[in-house]
Amino acid sequence: MLPFTSRFGNSSGIGNDNRTAIDDFYNINDEDIIENKEFRYPVFVPGTGKKYKRAILLLHGLNERSWLKYLPWGYYLAIKTGVPVILFPIAFHMNRSPQMWSNPRAVMPLLIRRNHSVARASMTTIANVALSERLSEDPLRFMLSGWQSAEDVICLLEQTKSGKHPFLEKNADIDLFTYSIGSFLGQILMLANPANLLQQSRMFLFCGGSLFSQMNGVSRLIMDETAFRKIYHFYMCDLQTQIRQRHPFFVHLQQTSLGNAFISMIRESNRRTFREHTIAKLHDKIQAICLKNDSVIPATGIIQTLGIHGKPPFCNVEVFDPPFPYSHETPFPVANPGLSPLVDTAFAHVFEKASGFLN
Secondary structure, eight states, rough: EEEEOOOOOTTTHHHHHHHGOOETTTTGGGGGGGHHHHHEEEEOOSEEEOEEEEEEEEEEEOOOOOOOHHHHHHHHHHHOOOOOEEEETTSSSSGGSSSGGOOOOHHHHHHHHHHHHHHOOTTTTTTTTHHHHHHHHHHHHHHHHHHHHHHHHHHHHHHHHTSSSTTTEEEEEEEEEEETTTHHHHHHHHHOOOOGGGTOOEEEESSSOOOOOOOOOOOTTSHHHHHHHHHHHHIIIHHHHHTTOOOOHHHHTSHHHHHHHHTTTTSSTHHHHHHHHHHHTTGGGEEEEETTTTTSSHHHHHHHHHHHGOOOOOEEEEOOOOOOOOOOOOOOOOOOOOOOOHHHHHHHHHHHHHHHHHH
């Protein structure tokens, strides 16, 4: 477990004017949530006594509060590739969020209030109510959380390049294993390639890779229908209006490589030439496995985005359909012992391919 301090909002100057909204649930400014600024991240290290020339950065999914699901993923990748695997938390997720957001007793009053006060708040659960409430209050949080996460990853990459990471040599290369919304973040980073920090990087995507417009975040484990409807309208409609009206914040957004990459990943028509040309150049550095019955980030959207709408060169995308009940949120269900052999085989299939590509 290694310490990290996020400097986003203090030194970057991005979104400072938009980060003062009070979280009605937590009753504190986003900028003052100390867990999001000072935290520790886990690293699987396959050996001791030496530094490594490369590592794998693992980026997780939306509304995740525990690393438990990902520990076998990181362990397997570290053992198979022989390099450290860094499990890095997205802003306001995992241990970067207040514990009460994932405490059933603490969020129950919020769940009751939301079900009574928000019309058509379907799919609201104890697991998703905190994120649903926060995104409903301010849809811009989705982008600013991603922006902070991207800036933190850039800071981590700069640490590795300068030789300041305890497990990595100077100028070590970082590859990416990304899942779900972590794939969206990874794509934005690869498209932007800030300061050429990802010039030598490869990325393996699992259950992710589509444009935002092709996602459906309504889930008992992610967000409720009201929250998704609100952020979908904001990024598909309001964002374009703000850009056309040259709102100062969104003018600044377009003047950054990360901002341009983010805009290009929202919908098909946004920065299409830039997006498709860049993905085409990266085609041999990107592989993906998507699940046939994934309803959150459907396989069709991933194929369309990474397949560059039928134009070669193509990224390698496999549509996988394991022979057991699965979902986007639970690709490897472990609750049913009778399915263990099938689940283990499916897990090995995905992670053997990932480790082979990233090795």
